[in-house]
Amino acid sequence: MGNIDRRILYLIALLVMTLPLFLKLPLPIADNKRSLDAFDAIEKVDQSKGNQVILLSVNFSPDTKGESLPQARAMVVHMLQRSKKFIIYTMSSTGVAGQQMVDDEAKAIAAELTKQGKPRAYGKDWANMGYKPASSPILEGMARNVPGFFTKDSRGTPVDQLPVMDNIKTADDIGMVIDVSPTASYELWIQALTSKFDIPLLLAPTSVMVPDTYPYLISGQAQGELRGVLGAAEYESLLVKNKMADQSSVGTRVMTSMAALNAYIMILIILGNVTYFRSLRKGEVTK
């Protein structure tokens, strides 16, 4: 076992990840409290008085597209289905690419919904507010004057010509912040906006960041979380259960391959340990 060429192990890993994509194995996704809380929090945003826009902070670049885009996509489906108005913003220069991907997804979903008799349109239901560098003081400034911060969208349309921004003046008019990011940008939101103005915060970090977010969830500083691509799969499953999507999307497909890969890694760990202890007993290796 110890003498197996690592390239053979990589090749098997590649097959293990690829085959489930072709076989289209149905993977049951269990409900998770964090995703359920995120889903319920979006449901609760009340925009009946014409304000309380949802601020979707997208700070991922193409390198983490595999995890971050399915998360953002699942929540965009939810918001467009329920006609919850949202604006897409990035505080990272490399996040512009991710922001554009989310905007494109929103366009495709809106076109599909419009075909189904639920008209959704750019500017009215969502807007892409482009890139603006941010720090805590800058975001505090935004809290006092939202249209002064987002003067125009990424297409150059002045903010007063975007119906989605009607009646949005200060932090009191922001109904929720959703942070889709492979970095700790949620800390900026907590410092400058959500804790201070009691605005719900949803987190969508990459898997590697999930353990870092637990203190914020346990203390109630964040109301829900999509835990990496698993969170996206859980959210897609909630959308299907609530008849907002016909079938699960890319997040669930990635998780099917992931489950197979996890099983493969566990088998390798067990085999590796068995081989090691056997060699130890035979005196072939020393501690």
Place this chain on the structure above:
Amino acid sequence: MTNISPEQFTLIQLWFAGICTLAIYSLLYKENPVYRIFEYMFLGLGSAYGFSFLYKDVMIPKLWDPLTQGQWWWFIPFLFGLLYFTVYSGKFSWMARTLIGTLMGLAAGYQFTQVVNQYFPQIRDSFRPLTPAAVEAVRAANDVVTTQPAWQEAANNLVFFITLIAVMTYFFFSFEHRNKAVVKTAQLGRWLLMISFGTMFGSTITARAALAISRIIFIVYDWIGHYTGWKM
């Protein structure tokens, strides 16, 4: 020169992205020049992208445009910014230090106020009821309705409390750990830290695997699928 149609441009992008993906993953086979060339290309592209983005989205709209529109006072922060370059002069490098010191002082002062928003709720949350009776009392006081039995929450809180104390003891370096109780608590803290690091490592593998799978999806469905018609 003939114009490239949007379809042709998309196809070029597709092939370029596919070749880049394969070139980077070729490292798994062995270290090779193709991998190195693409690695350096990525670094070069990243730097060039960052520079052009800052120039186009920061320097031009935030400095050049206001200056050319008569808002001369924007030149003052620009001059302060230029002080950074004095680090290259032995005689005037102290000027850069004044700027760096001022900014660090500002950041530290500001950060101090932000700690209240960021960490105080977590400190407040660390005071938890440790017995089922206390859990019931807290729930009643806060009108909390839940199906979770009180003993379960009390047990969770106890694990939280023990972890908090043990890990804090491990990181307490003000005096030497000689007392047996302190030594054992610190050892427990180290074990608990190792468990949490293990969780983080597991999450790291999950994250990397998700990214690898997304590249496989790109190669199979976007690149090859463009010709074979394979759909997700």
